[in-house]
Amino acid sequence: MNSAAEISLSKEIVSAKSRVYRFSVVIEKDKDGYFAFAPELQGCYSQGDTYEEAIENIKDAIALHVEDRLDSGEEVPQSESISLTSLEVAV
Numbered sequence: 001m002n003s004a005a006e007i008s009l010s011k012e013i014v015s016a017k018s019r020v021y022r023f024s025v026v027i028e029k030d031k032d033g034y035f036a037f038a039p040e041l042q043g044c045y046s047q048g049d050t051y052e053e054a055i056e057n058i059k060d061a062i063a064l065h066v067e068d069r070l071d072s073g074e075e076v077p078q079s080e081s082i083s084l085t086s087l088e089v090a091v
Contacts, residue, residue, distance in 0.1 A: 021066060024082045025058055027051065040077045041065050 023038045034054035037045035038061075046061040048054030069076050 021062075021076060021078065023062055024079065024084075025055075025062075027054055027058075036061075038062055038065075040079055 023040050025036055025038050027034055027036045029051075033047055033049045034051050035045065035047050036054040036058035038058065041062065044058075044061050044065040046054065046057035048057050066076055
């Protein structure tokens with residue numbers, strides 16, 4: 001059985017090995033809840049019944065996606081700058 005000190009040390013080791021990445025995330029509300037995706041990571045998306053749940057789920061999806069890329073020796077894309085705008089288009 002692990003003691004609290006062993007668990008704390010284990011978390012510190014994991015944190016020391018971790019690298020922080022920053023990704024843009026788009027969240028869209030629809031009739032079923034919220035859909036979230038990370039444009040820099042093709043195929044990385046999730047959903048949630050609430051905005052907060054969608055945020056937590058996309059964080060998990062991103063972490064798994066990045067871990068898979070790193071394990072496969074693939075590059076993890078990072079964007080230099082992110083711009084978001086909203087446009088009205090008359091048709």
